[in-house]
Amino acid sequence: MFEQIVFWSLAALTLGSALCVVLMRNTVHSSLFLGLSLAGVAGLYGSLGADFLFAAQIMVYVSGIAVLIMFAVMLLGRASDLHLRQVNDRWMAALLVCGVSAVGLCKVAASFRLAFATTPTKPGTHALGRLFLGEYLLPFELVSLVLLAALLGAVFFTHSEKA
Amino acid sequence: MTLAHYLAVGSGLFLIGVFGALTRRNIIGILMSVELMFNAANINLAAFDRFLHPGGVAGQSLALFVIAVAAAEVVVGLALLLAIYRNADTVYAEDFNLLKG
Amino acid sequence: MLEHAYLIPLIPFAASLIMFFGAKEDPHSPAPWIGVGAMLISLGLSVSVLLAFLGGAATYERNWHWFSFATTMGGKHFVHDMPIGVLIDGGAALVSVVVCFVSSLVQIYSIAYMHDDKRYKRYFCFVSFFTAAMLGLVLSSNLLVTFACWELMGLTSYLLIGFWFEREGPCEAQKKAFMTTKLGDSGLYLALLFLYSLAGSFQISQLGQFFSMGYAPAAVAAVIALGILVGAAGKSAQFPLFIWLPDAMQGPTPGSALIHAATMVAAGIYVVARLYFVFLAAPDVMALAAWVGCITAFMAAAMALVSYDIKGVLAFSTISQLGFMMCALGAGGYTAALFHLTTHAFFKALLFLGAGCVIHAVHTNDMREMGGLWTKLPVTFWTMLAACCAIAGLPLFSGSYSKDMILAYVWEFSKPMFWVMLGTALMTAFYMFRLIFLTFTGKDRDHEKFHHAHEAPGLMTVPLVLLVIPTIVSGLALNGVIFKLAPKPVLHFQTAAAHEVPADAHAAPAPAPAEAHAEAPAAQHHGDEHHQEGHLPPFLHYLLWVLVPASIAFSFFLYRGPKYPVADALKSALAPAFTLLERRWYMDDLFNVLVRVSDRVAALCFWVDANVVDRVFVDGWGLVMRVFAHLSDLFDALFVDRTVDGFGGLTNDVGVGLRSFVKDGQVQEYLMYAAIAFSLAATLILTR
Numbered sequence: 001m002f003e004q005i006v007f008w009s010l011a012a013l014t015l016g017s018a019l020c021v022v023l024m025r026n027t028v029h030s031s032l033f034l035g036l037s038l039a040g041v042a043g044l045y046g047s048l049g050a051d052f053l054f055a056a057q058i059m060v061y062v063s064g065i066a067v068l069i070m071f072a073v074m075l076l077g078r079a080s081d082l083h084l085r086q087v088n089d090r091w092m093a094a095l096l097v098c099g100v101s102a103v104g105l106c107k108v109a110a111s112f113r114l115a116f117a118t119t120p121t122k123p124g125t126h127a128l129g130r131l132f133l134g135e136y137l138l139p140f141e142l143v144s145l146v147l148l149a150a151l152l153g154a155v156f157f158t159h160s161e162k163a
Numbered sequence: 164m165t166l167a168h169y170l171a172v173g174s175g176l177f178l179i180g181v182f183g184a185l186t187r188r189n190i191i192g193i194l195m196s197v198e199l200m201f202n203a204a205n206i207n208l209a210a211f212d213r214f215l216h217p218g219g220v221a222g223q224s225l226a227l228f229v230i231a232v233a234a235a236e237v238v239v240g241l242a243l244l245l246a247i248y249r250n251a252d253t254v255y256a257e258d259f260n261l262l263k264g
Numbered sequence: 265m266l267e268h269a270y271l272i273p274l275i276p277f278a279a280s281l282i283m284f285f286g287a288k289e290d291p292h293s294p295a296p297w298i299g300v301g302a303m304l305i306s307l308g309l310s311v312s313v314l315l316a317f318l319g320g321a322a323t324y325e326r327n328w329h330w331f332s333f334a335t336t337m338g339g340k341h342f343v344h345d346m347p348i349g350v351l352i353d354g355g356a357a358l359v360s361v362v363v364c365f366v367s368s369l370v371q372i373y374s375i376a377y378m379h380d381d382k383r384y385k386r387y388f389c390f391v392s393f394f395t396a397a398m399l400g401l402v403l404s405s406n407l408l409v410t411f412a413c414w415e416l417m418g419l420t421s422y423l424l425i426g427f428w429f430e431r432e433g434p435c436e437a438q439k440k441a442f443m444t445t446k447l448g449d450s451g452l453y454l455a456l457l458f459l460y461s462l463a464g465s466f467q468i469s470q471l472g473q474f475f476s477m478g479y480a481p482a483a484v485a486a487v488i489a490l491g492i493l494v495g496a497a498g499k500s501a502q503f504p505l506f507i508w509l510p511d512a513m514q515g516p517t518p519g520s521a522l523i524h525a526a527t528m529v530a531a532g533i534y535v536v537a538r539l540y541f542v543f544l545a546a547p548d549v550m551a552l553a554a555w556v557g558c559i560t561a562f563m564a565a566a567m568a569l570v571s572y573d574i575k576g577v578l579a580f581s582t583i584s585q586l587g588f589m590m591c592a593l594g595a596g597g598y599t600a601a602l603f604h605l606t607t608h609a610f611f612k613a614l615l616f617l618g619a620g621c622v623i624h625a626v627h628t629n630d631m632r633e634m635g636g637l638w639t640k641l642p643v644t645f646w647t648m649l650a651a652c653c654a655i656a657g658l659p660l661f662s663g664s665y666s667k668d669m670i671l672a673y674v675w676e677f678s679k680p681m682f683w684v685m686l687g688t689a690l691m692t693a694f695y696m697f698r699l700i701f702l703t704f705t706g707k708d709r710d711h712e713k714f715h716h717a718h719e720a721p722g723l724m725t726v727p728l729v730l731l732v733i734p735t736i737v738s739g740l741a742l743n744g745v746i747f748k749l750a751p752k753p754v755l756h757f758q759t760a761a762a763h764e765v766p767a768d769a770h771a772a773p774a775p776a777p778a779e780a781h782a783e784a785p786a787a788q789h790h791g792d793e794h795h796q797e798g799h800l801p802p803f804l805h806y807l808l809w810v811l812v813p814a815s816i817a818f819s820f821f822l823y824r825g826p827k828y829p830v831a832d833a834l835k836s837a838l839a840p841a842f843t844l845l846e847r848r849w850y851m852d853d854l855f856n857v858l859v860r861v862s863d864r865v866a867a868l869c870f871w872v873d874a875n876v877v878d879r880v881f882v883d884g885w886g887l888v889m890r891v892f893a894h895l896s897d898l899f900d901a902l903f904v905d906r907t908v909d910g911f912g913g914l915t916n917d918v919g920v921g922l923r924s925f926v927k928d929g930q931v932q933e934y935l936m937y938a939a940i941a942f943s944l945a946a947t948l949i950l951t952r
Binding site (some may be wrong): 088090093094097098100101103104105107108 | 932933936939940942943944946947948949950951
């Protein structure tokens with residue numbers, strides 16, 4: 001019972017915020033709703049028992065990426081933009097596409113109707129740590145390289161000629 | 164809650180993200196929609212991991228990798244966006260038509 | 265000697281080749297003596313062969329292998345052999361002696377006659393070659409070789425007639441001779457084809473057996489006989505193909521003596537005699553041959569009556585005598601024809617050579633410019649007189665024996681024909697003595713020519729004298745043995761019927777042999793039933809004895825003096841008849857018309873070919889093809905090109921259309937397409 005309430009409210013939060021992200025005229029509002037949506041996703045992680053993932057989501061996405069996007073929005077936006085329509089002319093086609101895809105995706109989802117969680121959750125940090133520094137060591141290191149590359153790339157792109 | 168619920172949430176989030184990617188005029192809006200799609204995939208991963216692999220954390224580890232790469236991607240994307248904005252002085256996708264013709 | 269008989273034609277042939285390639289062209293070269301020598305050797309061989317036959321030898325045949333060919337008919341394999349060789353019987357031996365004798369004397373004569381000619385050597389090559397071909401024809405056992413020699417004689421005749429080809433006359437004459445004889449040759453060729461397809465062999469002996477056994481159907485035998493008759497008519501100048509012989513006098517006189525008097529023209533008669541078994545199997549064609557001969561003899565004698573050209577009269581007389589021979593063959597007088605062939609060869613050669621001497625003396629052919637030459641050309645006169653007596657048929661001369669024998673057979677065959685032939689014989693006597701009287705007797709008509717006339721050199725007069733001997737003697741000599749030498753062939757399958765005929769023949773001339781014929785005792789020694797056939801009933805014999813001198817006297821009466829008023833009066837009185845004869849019975853005009861007609865036909869055929877065949881079929885087909893090509897082009901342009909262009913255009917349109925999707929450069933649009941693809945995939949794959 002409790003579980004259901006938690007799930008549905010988190011789901012509603014996530015999806016509702018996501019809708020607002022894509023429908024808001026005001027891009028700043030959009031970015032704020034993005035943060036909310038990401039937080040809802042974190043809650044969903046928690047309800048799934050992925051505690052480290054929950055923490056990582058909050059730390060990286062909500063307080064990192066969402067904030068970054070907010071910075072970008074405010075840097076690049078103009079006051080005049082805040083009243084403009086942000087949805088282009090294709091929204092009907094896009095709706096159609098999404099609707100058609102929804103049919104397929106929901107059918108797949110429905111095929112797992114009877115899959116219940118049988119074992120209780122357990123903290124996974126320890127296991128994740130062993131995995132990252134054991135079997136997935138190489139991808140772990142590569143991801144750090146990716147981040148480094150991204151960092152360097154960002155610096156390179158934003159480097160101004162005049163400076 | 165069955166797996167179907169979580170998958171449904173994930174699908175819904177993904178489709179909202181698709182809608183946003185197709186319809187937002189602002190490039191940052193498109194970027195935000197892409198983030199939504201990433202998260203939807205992550206939800207799926209975590210759900211599958213919980214319901215079909217009890218005791219295992221492979222799904223969660225993959226989800227972590229996705230988070231890391233998504234972060235990198237957002238960084239690079241925003242940097243690119245800044246660079247473009249400096250040149251074109253606009254953030255609307257319909258104005259970027261250098262591929263025209 | 266018989267086994268060496270095959271050399272008889274080969275020696276003159278070799279001589280002609282030696283002279284042609286070995287000697288150079290020199291009017292005074294001694295090369296002709298090679299030809300003369302070769303001819304004398306062949307003469308010696310032929311005489312020995314003839315003596316063998318007189319001694320009672322049987323028909324001799326010897327063959328060598330020439331070629332074979334294999335055919336397959338009806339699944340069976342046949343091999344046809346074509347041998348080449350000699351087939352000699354009494355008649356062949358006799359004729360070969362005649363040919364060799366006359367040819368050698370003619371060549372000796374020609375050495376003097378042609379001695380300043382610029383193609384001296386070539387003349388002798390032609391004469392030797394001609395004689396070799398004639399001997400080949402006489403002696404050959406294979407009809408193909410006979411035909412080849414026949415054609416070769418036509419060739420050499422052409423070459424000799426047109427010997428002086430710088431002048432127009434000889435050229436036209438040689439062409440006419442060749443064409444006319446060629447027309448006849450086609451008949452002979454057809455006959456040969458029929459013979460081979462009927463009997464499967466060209467060997468005369470085998471064909472003789474074939475016909476003798478009666479294997480030849482009467483109709484086919486008639487066709488073959490007709491073909492042979494046509495060939496003989498061409499070669500031996502029978503009606504209607506005699507037009508070439510008078511014109512052939514354009515050639516050198518000794519050549520005419522050899523070819524157109526003694527030997528070549530006799531080839532037709534000889535071949536008919538050689539293939540007599542075919543005629544015996546086709547009695548209708550034999551009768552036709554007799555009538556053809558009769559008509560020829562009469563027409564030619566008539567033409568000779570009005571001719572003033574000395575060689576022309578001799579030419580017509582040759583045609584007439586050939587007519588006699590053909591008539592004899594047709595009437596069943598095989599032996600008589602060969603007898604007359606022999607005697608005719610001698611006296612006609614003598615007459616021609618004598619005429620050559622006369623022409624050599626007065627340098628003209630026209631008898632109206634001659635006269636009184638007997639004082640100036642005594643040898644020529646006496647020898648030609650002897651020959652004229654022979655041809656007229658005066659008793660004791662050779663011609664009378666052979667001619668009487670012919671008349672005897674004709675009397676048995678058909679009475680009307682006999683009276684025509686009798687008239688012809690009287691005409692012969694008339695015009696031949698007319699020739700003598702106009703040329704040699706009376707006063708000269710052209711003083712200039714008479715003054716310069718002189719007797720011919722020895723080389724020319726000696727052959728004349730040598731020829732007089734057989735002219736007088738051959739009749740007497742051969743009369744006894746001719747039936748032994750050349751008995752008439754008999755077809756075995758007709759023997760049953762033939763046995764009755766001699767019985768009838770016995771009855772009619774039975775009194776005749778008892779009469780005052782010197783040869784009668786000799787005749788009774790031979791029990792041959794044929795022997796009785798060759799004698800005239802006595803009353804006809806006496807009739808001839810009266811009529812012939814009468815016609816000679818008539819001729820003397822008309823032509824003895826330098827002027828001949830009675831003859832001219834007759835001529836103006838009977839002017840249309842004279843015109844007919846002078847125009848040679850309009851035969852030349854007839855042939856000219858035929859030639860023109862065939863020319864027109866050829867032009868018509870050409871017109872048809874050029875305008876109908878070419879236009880309708882060839883050009884028409886071309887037009888059809890062009891139309892078809894245009895249609896193809898149209899089809900190509902309309903359908904094929906359009907299809908190709910359509911594909912190209914389609915591809916272009918598809919490309920342009922697809923490009924229209926992406927031409928704006930809107931990234932979200934591209935993303936939309938990806939999303940559409942994803943959605944379709946999602947629905948189609950995931951909802952399976």
